[in-house]
Structures are given as C-alpha cells and as structure tokens.
Amino acid sequence: xxxxxxxxxxxxxxxxxxxxxxxxxxxxxxxxxxxxxxxxxxxxxxxxxxxxxxxxxxxxxxxxxxxxxxxxxxxxxxxxxxxxxxxxxxxxxxxxxxxxxxxxxxxxxxxxxxxxxxxxxxxxxxxxxxxxxxxxxxxxxxxxxxxxxxxxxxxxxxxxxxxxxxxxxxxxxxxxxxxxxxxxxxxxxxxxxxxxxxxxxxxxxxxxxxxxxxxxxxxxxxxxxxxxxxxxxxxxxxxxxxxxxxxxxxxxxxxxxxxxxxxxxxxxxxxxxxxxxxxxxxxxxxxxxxxxxxxxxxxxxxxxxxxxxxxxxxxxxxxxxxxxx
Amino acid sequence: xxxxxxxxxxxxxxxxxxxxxxxxxxxxxxxxxxxxxxxxxxxxxxxxxxxxxxxxxxxxxxxxxxxxxxxxxxxxxxxxxxxxxxxxxxxxxxxxxxxxxxxxxxxxxxxxxxxxxxxxxxxxxxxxxxxxxxxxxxxxxxxxxxxxxxxxxxxxxxxxxxxxxxxxxxxxxxxxxxxxxxxxxxxxxxxxxxxxxxxxxxxxxxxxxxxxxxxxxxxxxxxxxxxxxxxxxxxxxxxxxxxxxxxxxxxxxxxxxxxxxxxxxxxxxxxxxxxxxxxxxxxxxxxxxxxxxxxxxxxxxxxxxxxxxxxxxxxxxxxxxxxxx
Numbered sequence: 001x002x003x004x005x006x007x008x009x010x011x012x013x014x015x016x017x018x019x020x021x022x023x024x025x026x027x028x029x030x031x032x033x034x035x036x037x038x039x040x041x042x043x044x045x046x047x048x049x050x051x052x053x054x055x056x057x058x059x060x061x062x063x064x065x066x067x068x069x070x071x072x073x074x075x076x077x078x079x080x081x082x083x084x085x086x087x088x089x090x091x092x093x094x095x096x097x098x099x100x101x102x103x104x105x106x107x108x109x110x111x112x113x114x115x116x117x118x119x120x121x122x123x124x125x126x127x128x129x130x131x132x133x134x135x136x137x138x139x140x141x142x143x144x145x146x147x148x149x150x151x152x153x154x155x156x157x158x159x160x161x162x163x164x165x166x167x168x169x170x171x172x173x174x175x176x177x178x179x180x181x182x183x184x185x186x187x188x189x190x191x192x193x194x195x196x197x198x199x200x201x202x203x204x205x206x207x208x209x210x211x212x213x214x215x216x217x218x219x220x221x222x223x224x225x226x227x228x229x230x231x232x233x234x235x236x237x238x239x240x241x242x243x244x245x246x247x248x249x250x251x252x253x254x255x256x257x258x259x260x261x262x263x264x265x266x267x268x269x270x271x272x273x274x275x276x277x278x279x280x281x282x283x284x285x286x287x288x289x290x291x292x293x294x295x296x297x298x299x300x301x302x303x304x305x306x307x308x309x310x311x312x313x314x315x316x317x318x319x320x321x322x323x324x325x
Numbered sequence: 326x327x328x329x330x331x332x333x334x335x336x337x338x339x340x341x342x343x344x345x346x347x348x349x350x351x352x353x354x355x356x357x358x359x360x361x362x363x364x365x366x367x368x369x370x371x372x373x374x375x376x377x378x379x380x381x382x383x384x385x386x387x388x389x390x391x392x393x394x395x396x397x398x399x400x401x402x403x404x405x406x407x408x409x410x411x412x413x414x415x416x417x418x419x420x421x422x423x424x425x426x427x428x429x430x431x432x433x434x435x436x437x438x439x440x441x442x443x444x445x446x447x448x449x450x451x452x453x454x455x456x457x458x459x460x461x462x463x464x465x466x467x468x469x470x471x472x473x474x475x476x477x478x479x480x481x482x483x484x485x486x487x488x489x490x491x492x493x494x495x496x497x498x499x500x501x502x503x504x505x506x507x508x509x510x511x512x513x514x515x516x517x518x519x520x521x522x523x524x525x526x527x528x529x530x531x532x533x534x535x536x537x538x539x540x541x542x543x544x545x546x547x548x549x550x551x552x553x554x555x556x557x558x559x560x561x562x563x564x565x566x567x568x569x570x571x572x573x574x575x576x577x578x579x580x581x582x583x584x585x586x587x588x589x590x591x592x593x594x595x596x597x598x599x600x601x602x603x604x605x606x607x608x609x610x611x612x613x614x615x616x617x618x619x620x621x622x623x624x625x626x627x628x629x630x631x632x633x634x635x636x637x638x639x640x641x642x643x644x645x646x647x648x649x650x
Contacts, residue, residue: 087488090434090481094427098477102419109415124464126483136463139449141561142483152423152477155467156415158451162468163412236466 003027005071008078010037012180020219022048031067033057041180058100068107073115076104090145097149105160118170120154122282123147132285135238161236169225174242177303178215179310189256190311194323199265206250206268209281211242214303217296224294242284245300259308328352330396333403335362337505345544347373356392358382366505383425393432398440401429422474430485443495445479447607448472457610460563486561494550499567502628503540504635514581515636519648524590531575531593534606536567539628542621549619567609570625584633
C-alpha cells in the first residue's frame with residue numbers, strides 16, 4: 001500500500017484514477033479547486049478509509065504542501081482545461097499549467113516526495129509531420145498556449161528528475177472519453193442536440209481526424225507505467241497514451257446523432273481547424289506504452305458509446321435544468 | 326529606420342546588439358534592471374540621438390509596456406543568467422525567463438508590436454544524441470531549469486506567432502565571447518588567476534567540449550535573420566548560432582594561462598559535468614543560419630583572445646579593487 005496525491009482528483013481523469021488507486025487499496029489524497037472538478041465524482045471515493053479531500057488552488061502553496069505531504073507519488077492532473085480559449089487570455093495557461101506545476105514540484109521537494117505522474121497532451125507536438133507521432137518527434141513549433149504550457153511543465157519535471165533524482169512520468173494524452181467526461185466536443189454536441197435536435201454546428205470542416213481513448217484504458221496505461229518505473233529514481237519517461245484508431249469529427253457526430261435517434265441538419269463553420277491553435281490531426285504512436293504490456297480494451301466507437309450512455313444516465317450533471325426529462 | 330526595444334540591453338550581448346542597431350541608424354530603447362547589466366556598456370549608446378534607457382524589471386509590467394510601446398521589434402535578451410544555480414533556487418528561472426517572456430509578449434500585443442527576437446540557448450537540447458545538433462533535433466529530456474525555461478519561452482513565442490501573427494525568431498546560442506563578456510568560465514578563470522597565479526580549480530574533468538562564438542558574429546547572425554524575416558508575419562524560425570569549431574575546457578585554460586604568461590597548477594574537481602545540469606558537449610549545427618549568408622568571422626581562439634584583451638583593457642569592470650594594477 002502506498003499513499004498518492006491526485007491534483008485535479010475530482011475531475012474527469014483524476015477521479016477515475018483516484019478510484020482505481022483506492023480499489024488497489026492505496027491511500028488517496030484528492031487536491032482540487034472544483035473549478036471543473038465535481039463533488040459527485042469523488043463522493044463514493046471519500047467514503048472509503050484512507051481517502052482525503054483538500055480543497056484548494058495550485059497557486060495556494062500551503063494547500064499544495066498539505067496535499068503532497070506524506071505522499072509516495074503525486075499524479076499532477078489539475079490544469080486549465082479551457083484549451084480553446086488560450087488566445088483570449090494568453091497568461092492563464094502559463095499560470096495554471098506552468099506555475100502550478102512548479103508549485104507542485106517545490107512542495108514535493110520540500111516534503112521529500114519524488115515520484116510524479118503528469119497529464120500532458122498530444123498537443124505538445126504542435127502540427128507534427130510524422131503520424132502516428134512518436135515521443136521523440138522533432139522539436140515542434142508550438143501552436144497553442146495549452147500545448148506550450150504542458151511542454152514547459154514536462155520540462156520542469158524533467159529538470160527535477162535531473163537535479164533532484166525524481167521519477168518523472170508525463171503522459172501525452174489524446175482526447176479521453178468515458179464516464180465523467182464533461183468537457184470537449186462530444187459533450188458540446190450532446191448538449192446542443194438536446195437543446196435543438198433539428199440542427200448542429202460543427203467547428204471547422206468536420207474532417208479533423210483525431211484519436212480518442214477510453215478513460216479506463218487511460219488509467220490502466222498510467223498505472224502500468226507507474227508500476228514499471230516505481231523504483232527508477234532519476235528517470236524521466238514520457239509516454240504517449242492514445243489509440244491506433246482515429247475518428248473523423250463528422251463520424252463522431254454521426255454516432256452521436258444515431259445514438260440519440262436524430263437527423264439534424266449539420267452546419268460546418270469551415271476551415272481545417274476547429275479553432276485557432278487546434279491541431280487538424282492528433283494521432284500518437286503508442287509503441288512505447290505497449291512495450292509495457294498495455295493495450296486499449298475498447299475501440300473508439302465503444303468508448304464513444306460508453307460516454308453517451310453515461311450522459312443518458314447523468315442528466316443532472318450533463319444537462320442544464322430546463323433540458324432534463 | 327526602425328525603432329527597437331532591447332531587453333537586457335545593458336548586458337553583454339544586449340549592449341553589443343544595441344550598438345549595432347544604433348550604428349545602422351535605428352532608434353533603440355534599452356530596458357534593463359542592471360542586475361547584471363552595466364551602465365558603462367550603454368554610456369556611449371545613450372549619447373546618440375534616438376536612444377533611450379528605461380530602468381526596470383520585466384516583472385514590472387508598466388515598465389515593460391513603456392519600453393515596448395512604439396517599437397517595430399523587440400529583442401528580448403534579458404534573462405536570469407545564473408545558469409549554474411538553477412537547482413539551488415528552482416523557481417528563479419521560471420520567473421525570470423518564462424513569466425518575463427510572457428510579460429514582454431503581452432506588452433507587445435497591447436501596443437501592437439509583432440516582431441520578437443529572443444535569446445535562447447543550446448542548453449534547450451539537454452543532452453542530445455546528435456552532434457552537431459540541428460534545430461529539429463528530437464524533443465529532448467530537459468536537464469536544467471535554465472534550458473527548460475528558455476524552451477518554454479520559445480514555445481510561448483511560437484504560440485503568439487500562431488495566434489497573433491507575430492514574427493518570432495529565437496536564437497539558440499552557444500557560449501558567447503568578446504567585448505563586455507562578464508559571466509562564465511573564461512571570466513572566472515581570469516579572475517581566479519589574477520588572484521592566485523599559482524593554481525587554478527577547473528570544475529569537472531576539463532574535457533567538457535563546448536562551442537563558442539564571438540559576440541560580433543552573434544550580433545551579425547541576429548541581424549541577418551532579422552532582415553530576412555522582417556516581413557514574414559506569422560512565421561516562427563529558430564536559429565542555432567554557434568561555431569563549427571569546439572574547444573575543450575582544458576584548452577581554453579591553456580590559452581588563458583599562456584596569454585597571462587602563467588604556469589599554474591591545475592586542479593580538476595572531476596566528473597564529466599562542470600555542475601549538475603551542465604551539458605558535457607554543446608555543438609550546434611548552423612546550416613540554417615548559414616543559408617542566410619552568415620558565417621563566423623573569428624575562430625574560437627581569436628574570440629578568446631579578443632575577450633582576454635578586453636579583460637586587460639577593463640580592469641575596473643573585470644577585477645575587484647584589490648587586484649587592479
């Protein structure tokens with residue numbers, strides 16, 4: 001049994017990871033500011049012995065230190081999740097993702113915790129020329145402040161590995177789907193169709209090709225790498241976490257409308273990007289994580305269906321009051 | 326004629342660049358906090374019409390905005406220069422190099438200036454596997470907070486290119502030598518030998534192989550890329566600036582002692598690194614900057630001699646009171 005701190009532990013991926021850690025019999029401290037995290041997601045978790053919630057911001061260094069103190073490992077998943085709005089408020093990603101990561105690492109250094117897992121993103125590759133993109137792709141030109149801030153955070157972690165013998169394991173995710181997914185285009189489409197079943201606006205030309213991964217598979221990948229590197233003090237290992245499959249936006253729209261039994265008129269806003277800084281294709285090479293014996297258990301379509309089923313089962317989370325049945 | 330703001334413009338490279346810009350007939354605003362910059366370095370510059378000094382810190386957003394206002398281009402060279410001490414105070418590089426760069430970019434966005442040149446470093450490559458290292462080397466594991474912070478700053482600049490149609494030109498420097506060099510091992514060796522001509526302590530095993538470049542050649546490279554990309558709105562171009570030659574630390578020690586006419590006993594502290602996070606070899610591929618017609622005018626030995634001649638001519642800057650003749 002070990003003790004884990006999960007920042008963003010009341011969020012989508014964080015709460016699923018926290019559940020998995022508790023199911024393995026570990027102690028889990030959730031640190032969350034509930035900007036996007038939800039109390040419902042950790043209600044069951046907090047009923048278990050050895051679990052604890054610290055409500056606080058990562059810029060509040062005291063809260064971070066309390067959360068990290070005594071942990072054998074920190075999973076640092078809390079981040080600014082408003083990926084699309086980086087250019088509206090360019091300093092937010094720097095604060096929430098770079099300074100916050102520095103704060104977590106400083107708290108770890110002060111309390112003697114030296115293992116960190118980190119939620120990075122396939123967006124760090126900017127607009128890569130190699131698909132599927134491997135971890136050692138050429139140094140990219142960054143195209144979003146989100147990707148920039150995640151790459152910067154990875155670099156700070158890597159420096160702590162080098163300077164302070166940390167174990168550093170950043171995971172570069174594709175889009176994650178599944179239970180508690182509450183942020184991203186599948187969520188937006190579902191809500192929009194519940195509001196107006198006759199039409200749907202799709203950002204970009206709908207041809208953006210992306211890879212997705214089921215949250216359970218994401219968590220399994222995180223745990224596989226964690227187990228593998230547990231005693232590797234002074235090691236820094238980045239892992240892509242994604243799917244060999246990809247899905248075109250228009251196809252996910254088709255799946256969603258079919259599931260809802262709707263035939264809306266689809267409007268495309270046009271252009272190859274959903275928004276400025278959006279990458280038209282994210283498809284990651286997962287050879288490295290697979291070498292640890294990991295493989296996704298669900299297809300992307302299955303992950304999408306799981307997500308839609310969870311939406312249907314949780315209208316009080318997914319839908320505004322007026323749209324609930 | 327254009328108007329330039331040079332952050333760190335009273336520093337080593339900054340003041341040489343400011344002089345070159347003024348010599349071309351441009352207006353130059355120097356922004357410097359004089360933490361490492363020196364008034365002597367810009368005294369002559371400030372005697373020329375169209376030049377201005379703003380004394381201020383890059384974390385003082387008002388000062389940054391005043392300095393940037395009206396400029397056609399900003400050369401952002403001010404940074405935490407205490408490269409070796411990153412692990413003693415890990416947050417300093419983040420503040421001085423990442424937040425500071427964000428502040429400069431935000432001031433530029435607010436005032437409508439959209440061209441930025443940036444002093445990055447060969448340290449962004451961590452411990453590369455390819456020598457000489459090209460700009461598109463594989464994404465490295467960062468080994469120093471200095472390199473990490475510079476890579477992060479490059480990423481933020483790249484994001485502004487993508488989001489706001491900036492022209493972004495980061496330069497990854499090797500160690501720069503020449504007039505006004507006041508920071509680094511050649512400086513340290515010179516002072517140590519002036520203090521005690523009988524012995525010299527060299528960090529590491531003395532076999533660290535590094536590349537150096539004369540400051541005049543560095544400035545010429547910066548200006549070549551600036552001219553080339555002046556009208557390329559929305560372009561991001563990283564340039565390595567270094568020398569095809571490299572020099573082993575022990576050989577630079579030999580040159581320095583020969584120049585001073587000394588035969589000290591040399592003590593090596595041992596190990597392949599001068600300090601934690603030091604890269605045992607920095608040698609950059611300069612094919613890209615050479616494609617613009619640039620080439621270094623001095624050999625590394627010539628650059629070293631120029632540096633030592635400047636030391637001899639400026640004891641009041643280089644030596645503490647008690648060691649001056």
